[in-house]
Amino acid sequence: MNGEPVSSTENPTAEFIAAAEAHSAHNYHPLPVVIATAEGAWMTDVAGRRYLDLLAGYSALNFGHGNRRLIDAAKAQLERVTLTSRAFHHDVFGRFCAELAALCGMETVLPMNTGAEAVETAVKTARKWGYRVKGVPDNMAKIVVAADNFHGRTTTIVSFSTDPEARADFGPYTPGFEIVPYGDPTAMRNALTENTVAVLVEPIQGEAGVLVPPAGYLSTVRELTRKRNVLFIADEIQSGLGRTGRTFACEHEGVVPDVYVLGKALGGGVLPVSAVVSSAEVLGVFRPGEHGSTFGGNPLACAVALEVIAMLRTGEHQQRAAELGEHLHRELAALAAGAGSGVQRVRGRGLWAGVDIDPARGTGRQISERLLAEGVLVKDTHGSTIRIAPPLVIAEEDLDWGLERLRRVVG
Known part of the structure; x- marks a missing residue:
């Protein structure tokens, strides 16, 4: 029973x-x-x-424990090759990037492992884009985030957390972030300056208690960021890949951000897989040696994530x-x-x-x-x-x- x-x-x-x-x-x-x-x-x-x-x-584990499609995909890849590092190409990588980009309606994928790594990657992306493309003066880039956020627990990420448990005793903290109330479009508007390179928000705040912002908030953020030439980064690590009844929670307001940050369900509960997905212009700011990960985009991860993408394509x-x-x-x-x-x-x-x-x-x-x-x-x-x-x-x-x-x- x-x-x-x-x-x-x-x-x-x-x-x-x-x-x-x-x-x-x-x-x-x-x-x-x-x-x-x-x-x-x-x-x-x-x-x-x-x-x-x-x-x-x-x-x-959006697709359940022991999902046969995911386990079979992992087993098949285990028999072939599990890791090459990004020093070499492997035969699953290109297809994974192409199919994840298509699922997101984007062009380019930068794969990592954990959600926190993907958020760190998005932060680095926004800053480099701000300097290389927007023309923000060196070391002046600012990213606007929301209070009660949860984006991970690295030193940089807890620097813009408002949760005392996550933040206390881990200073000195990384500068360059401004925190505004979640769901407040006026506070968001007032926070944007010429040196703002990105707004990083969760479409629904999970760790804060599954907080859904007021209707129209995400579309207002999208409008504000577009007008001010600021990247809209949507952290869909928990809210994305089917959880809310859409592929992405942003879709409930008809919003497409500049950058998706994905993780958790992308690995199907089999292994950690994360990614930053954006345009070729945005992710094109990286050059060889400027960012990387030994395990990011490994063959085993790509094989499992490809099966996740295939399941999501059916709706x-x-x-x-x-x-x-x-x-x-x-x-x-x-x-x-x-x-x-x-x-x-x-x-x-x-x-x-x-x-x-x-x-x-x-x-x-x-x-x-x-x-x-x-x-x-x-x-x-x-x-x-x-x-x-x-x-x-x-x-x-x-x-x-x-x-x-x-x-x-x-x-």
Whole structure:
């Protein structure tokens, strides 16, 4: 039965957790579960108990655990060649770049590995474009970002974070960034100067609690950046590749940015794959030796990402996210409207929701632990908020099963 043990063997969870706590840095505080196997939207721990995954690796697992198309693509490439470095060409690279560029409606791809690497690459791209193309004086380039952003955890990226946990004790910080309130077009307009080279925003802020900006915000940012000759960089690492019911969250406002930053689902949950995608003019500012990555664009990554692109081209997963997303938000809205409900607010788009829990019912961590006991895996953020982002392949009946456990915990 879903959420119940399927094995009577002694639970070895504590042993695994003790080993991890003893020998790994404590930069994470995982829920007390140890996963051994997974398939689709379900995960099984070392004791044989099954859990419904409503996190999907922060959207890295949009296509589910163990997706056969992705696993088969990886296996086939493993038998051929896995790494050449960019010192040499390989026979999957050109096709990957061409097909990802086409999916984005762009021309040129610069592949990396992690999302943070891709954001760093976008920052470097914007600065070099600002100096080489826009004519900004040396070392004067400015990038405008939004408060409550989450773009990664490198030193440069935390320099423009407003999250004390991400930022504290990591200075001195990298200059050149201005932070404005998210969703405020007036503040954005006032921040743009002749030395502004880019605006970097998430179309939906994921780590902040799945915050959807006011209608028209993205199109206003697009208009402002176009008028001021500023690059509009959309960080679609979490929001992109089907999560919101469209290939890219920017599409909900009919917006095409100058630069897409992609990651997470691009690797299908099989391995890290990220990329910066833009025009030939923008990415053409790089010359050999000015930026790179040993593993970026490796054959194995390209083979898996090509299969991801092929699945997205059909539109099937985007449609499923849109349809199931409507169901998800309808059910969550009904839960929030119920008498005595512990749900205060719900936000999101597609198969992605931030759920604010009445603090009197518990912190987000406590709610996550109670759901864990019910066989459901979610993750908290910022106090009493939990995030729901199941694999796009989840069955509607399984989604309803998970939502019923949420009602049981907070209703």
